[in-house]
Amino acid sequence: MVRLAIAGYNRQKNVDWEANALYWWLHAQRYIPGQPELALNDLTRSINIAPSANAYVARATIYRQRHNVPAAVSDLRAALELEPK
Numbered sequence: 001m002v003r004l005a006i007a008g009y010n011r012q013k014n015v016d017w018e019a020n021a022l023y024w025w026l027h028a029q030r031y032i033p034g035q036p037e038l039a040l041n042d043l044t045r046s047i048n049i050a051p052s053a054n055a056y057v058a059r060a061t062i063y064r065q066r067h068n069v070p071a072a073v074s075d076l077r078a079a080l081e082l083e084p085k
Contacts, residue, residue: 021050028058036062053079 028042043059046052060075 021046021052021055024049025052025055025058028055032058032062036066051078051082053083056082 024042024046028039028046031039031042040059040062043055043062046055047059056075056079060072060079063069063072063075
């Protein structure tokens, strides 16, 4: 068990979290309910690293809640381009 924990730690310490889109998408999830501006920043960072439909949809939802319909529509279109199904 200890070897497994050490191996996991060694893998994690070599990850460049600043350049990891999933990290920023997950980081944004904790801010969405109470701090949407921070969530927008994290989602934008995730999109800049590696655009994903999930990140665009999450950001579009926040834009819509903040009454920024043009930005929400733009992000939904970007999500559809990435995942047209």
